[in-house]
Amino acid sequence: xxxxxxxxxxxxxxxxxxxxxxxxxxxxxxxxxxxxxxxxxxxxxxxxxxxxxxxxxxxxxxxxxxxxxxxxxxxxxxxxxxxxxxxxxxxxxxxxxxxxxxxxxxxxxxxxxxxxxxxxxxxxxxxxxxxxxxxxxxxxxxxxxxxxxxxxxxxxxxxxxxxxxxxxxxxxxxxxxxxxxxxxxxxxxxxxxxxxxxxxxxxxxxxxxxxxxxxxxxxxxxxxxxxxxxxxxxxxxxxxxxxxxxxxxxxxxxxxxxxxxxxxxxxxxxxxxxxxxxxxxxxxxxxxxxxxxxxxxxxxxxxxxxxxxxxxxxxxxxxxx
Amino acid sequence: xxxxxxxxxxxxxxxxxxxxxxxxxxxxxxxxxxxxxxxxxxxxxxxxxxxxxxxxxxxxxxxxxxxxxxxxxxxxxxxxxxxxxxxxxxxxxxxxxxxxxxxxxxxxxxxxxxxxxxxxxxxxxxxxxxxxxxxxxxxxxxxxxxxxxxxxxxxxxxxxxxxxxxxxxxxxxxxxxxxxxxxxxxxxxxxxxxxxxxxxxxxxxxxxxxxxxxxxxxxxxxxxxxxxxxxxxxxxxxxxxxxxxxxxxxxxxxxxxxxxxxxxxxxxxxxxxxxxxxxxxxxxxxxxxxxxxxxxxxxxxxxxxxxxxxxxxxxxxxxxxxxxxxxxxxxxxxxxxxxxxxxxxxxxxxxxxxxxxxxxxxxxxxxxxxxxxxxxx
Numbered sequence: 001x002x003x004x005x006x007x008x009x010x011x012x013x014x015x016x017x018x019x020x021x022x023x024x025x026x027x028x029x030x031x032x033x034x035x036x037x038x039x040x041x042x043x044x045x046x047x048x049x050x051x052x053x054x055x056x057x058x059x060x061x062x063x064x065x066x067x068x069x070x071x072x073x074x075x076x077x078x079x080x081x082x083x084x085x086x087x088x089x090x091x092x093x094x095x096x097x098x099x100x101x102x103x104x105x106x107x108x109x110x111x112x113x114x115x116x117x118x119x120x121x122x123x124x125x126x127x128x129x130x131x132x133x134x135x136x137x138x139x140x141x142x143x144x145x146x147x148x149x150x151x152x153x154x155x156x157x158x159x160x161x162x163x164x165x166x167x168x169x170x171x172x173x174x175x176x177x178x179x180x181x182x183x184x185x186x187x188x189x190x191x192x193x194x195x196x197x198x199x200x201x202x203x204x205x206x207x208x209x210x211x212x213x214x215x216x217x218x219x220x221x222x223x224x225x226x227x228x229x230x231x232x233x234x235x236x237x238x239x240x241x242x243x244x245x246x247x248x249x250x251x252x253x254x255x256x257x258x259x260x261x262x263x264x265x266x267x268x269x270x271x272x273x274x275x276x277x278x279x280x281x282x283x284x285x286x287x288x289x290x291x292x293x294x295x296x297x298x299x300x301x302x303x304x305x306x307x308x309x310x311x312x313x314x315x316x317x318x319x320x321x
Numbered sequence: 322x323x324x325x326x327x328x329x330x331x332x333x334x335x336x337x338x339x340x341x342x343x344x345x346x347x348x349x350x351x352x353x354x355x356x357x358x359x360x361x362x363x364x365x366x367x368x369x370x371x372x373x374x375x376x377x378x379x380x381x382x383x384x385x386x387x388x389x390x391x392x393x394x395x396x397x398x399x400x401x402x403x404x405x406x407x408x409x410x411x412x413x414x415x416x417x418x419x420x421x422x423x424x425x426x427x428x429x430x431x432x433x434x435x436x437x438x439x440x441x442x443x444x445x446x447x448x449x450x451x452x453x454x455x456x457x458x459x460x461x462x463x464x465x466x467x468x469x470x471x472x473x474x475x476x477x478x479x480x481x482x483x484x485x486x487x488x489x490x491x492x493x494x495x496x497x498x499x500x501x502x503x504x505x506x507x508x509x510x511x512x513x514x515x516x517x518x519x520x521x522x523x524x525x526x527x528x529x530x531x532x533x534x535x536x537x538x539x540x541x542x543x544x545x546x547x548x549x550x551x552x553x554x555x556x557x558x559x560x561x562x563x564x565x566x567x568x569x570x571x572x573x574x575x576x577x578x579x580x581x582x583x584x585x586x587x588x589x590x591x592x593x594x595x596x597x598x599x600x601x602x603x604x605x606x607x608x609x610x611x612x613x614x615x616x617x618x619x620x621x622x623x624x625x626x627x628x629x630x631x632x633x634x635x636x637x638x639x640x641x642x643x644x645x646x647x648x649x650x651x652x653x654x655x656x657x658x659x660x661x662x663x664x665x666x667x668x669x670x671x672x673x674x675x676x677x678x679x680x681x682x683x684x685x686x687x688x689x690x691x692x693x694x695x696x697x698x
Contacts, residue, residue: 013362013369033362033372040361041354041377048382077613090495097499111500146614184382185642187609190346193380197354200382241637 012036019065025057026204026211034199035062044157044178046193049201051183052245058199059138059179066177069135073124075144081152085162087121088114115166126170129162134174143182147189154192204246206233206312212246217253227264227298228253230308232276234294234315238286241279251275264295290318329364330356336395337378343391345384351377371396522616522644523554527603529621531561531594546571546579548618556610559583560599566607596625596664597632604638611642619672620649623665633667640671647674649687 016032035058038045047055063070073084093114100110122130128137139153156162160172180196182188204212210229213220220228228249236243244252252275261268270287277283294315301311337352358373371392379388528545549555549571557568570582604611611617617639625632640646648668669675676687 013372029368030372030375033369034376037358037361037373037376041357043354046380088496088499090499093499114499143612184609186612190380193346194348194350196380197376198380198385199376200385 016065020061023061023064024215025054025061026208026215028208031058031199031201034197038179038197039066039177041197042175044180044196045199046180046182046188046196047199047201048182048184050203050243050245052247053201053203054246055181055201056138056140059136059140059181062177062179063136066136068133068177069131070138071124071128071131071135071176072138072140075139075141077144077146079145079149081149083123084125084149085123086126086164087123089119089121093119117167120164120167125156126162128176129156129160129170129172131174131176135176137176137178139178139180141183142180142192143184143186143188150189150192154189154195157192157195203236203243206230206309209233209246209249213249213253216250217257219257220253221262223302224256224262224264225253226302226308228256230298230301230312230315231264231269231294233312234319235276235286237316237319238282238290239320240277240282240285242277242282244276248276248278264298266291266295269295290321294318329359332396333359333374336374336391339391339395340378340384340388343387345378345387346380347378347384351380354378522614523556523610523612524548525607525610525615525617525643526555526557527564527600527617527619527621528557528559529561529594529596529619530559531624545620556607558603558607560596560602562595562598564599564602564606594621594624595627596621596623596668597627597629597635600635600639601631604635608638608642611639613644615643616645616647617643618647618649619668622650623662623668625662625664629663629667632664636668636671645673646671647676648672649676 013029013032013036016036017027017029020027020032020035034045034047037043039062045058047058049055059072060070096114096119097110100113120126124137128135142150142153145153157178160175161169163169178196180192206229209232210225213225213228214222217225232244232249252272255272255275256264256268259268259271269291273283273286277286297311297315297318298308301308333355334352337347337349337355340347354377355374358377359370362369362373364370364373374392375385375388379385526545526548545557545559545567549557549568555568556566557571558564558566567583571579636646650665
């Protein structure tokens, strides 16, 4: 294991919250506690949740807040050791062989030369292990790899050492902070889960989404931001194939601003529908008769100067039909 | 560490046990983490206390719900006043004494073993009629069993991305080629090759055992049993109005034994059919089994008494998440049958291979068809 003492910590949960806010990430205490404990207990953090709720962001923000580098391993089906760990630089090896032609060195000596560290291409896992200071290692969408690779990952996350046949065993100088994300397309093994602290990120509440829109969308008025947050709260209750996440909210808000809209109406929603709903079927559902009623509820609540929160349940019921 | 009753440590240990009893993936290691986490947060702050446990004890979304349901009732009765004192005591001693070795945690671990509880999946309330499988003649089904094995292999095979050494053609193995190259200096006298390994698909089998399928049921069970025996990674479910996982029941060396266990554990055998609701139940509870390497094999006649839309949506989702969807319909063999049931029509657009499965001949055809299709895919 690397040096535990030298790791920078962020004080406590409040400090993490402040650091996250400073980086523009609107987090609640649940998220901040998980990040804080992941650092304090030195355990990987497994983050699950629907697409677009800001799972990947956690690692980015964590790296910035800790002032360290982020190393990202993007997982996909068929990801193998050569892409995740290391590969030999064949071109460089061949050049060296050419250069050494006639040098009189024995094949064994030459082999030793070209299978040594300068000829190694470091892929994310090896980069993370050999990094001069503890980085944040983001293993993104870990549910996409197959079971064999998951077992391999588990081994790396336990031992923090990697064996390369030609070179030997490389141990981590500084154990990285690890964030794993999963969209739950495949059930992860219990062993991997138990290796990690767990955080589930749900779709944001109305208040949180409002805060995110106000913070992240330049030029948005509070009135429009409230309408957007309320609309999404309702829309997520619709019977959809793909429920819009926070990324969609931000895209949509930006589109509305670009179109110089200061409030929601049917025309504005229909023109920008593609930002929120990515299935043809979902767009049809979203354009349905509930839309007029929902927009009316939002407009009415704001006209009467009520807090929109009071109307959220009603909006949800409208969406559920 | 004071093991006296009522200390915070004891309470956390006991809480961990209750979570585990409720089916949460949680053991001594999690409790040790939780105790370490409590040292890192301000435990006087009730919310901090709750979140620290919530980050360390559960590891699954389903388990979070159990945690939330149990947290208040458990901790409400326990005075939080005493906690700060306990927690402050703990850190200094915990460093001298590894938590996992603490007596209470050890006791917890032992207790977990003798008190091991199975999580109740489905209550057997729906037992309407147990079926007597004793009429099975094992010899008459031997031929079919062999065919099923061949089919299973077809379905379960695919190319791997991992490679292994090969003699000729296929892809160059750069690493080995370079080594050979070194032996000879300049040119490439010899090229090393690798080829892809054959890898296995996982199969998820969803078998309709409702009343309308009754005639075929014994054949179907034979089919499921043989399939599970032929390929390691098969998850089997039967459904009528609801779904039951039967993988474990079928994992027994004799068919008769498997049938016995099945008839005892499957509720609602030969009841009505709610295909859509059953598939939805599958997605909700076992959706994690699906990935791009999973072949979903549905055996049903498509007579659905539930809502067509539920079925259509479930099929859409299964199709989106699995590698391939195969639907075997026993009725397809009957002369004049057209797949016109509303359920079947709703499901068809999401089916890759639609085939008959009413007798040995139809299975043989299926085997040929799969041979062609899967190699192409």
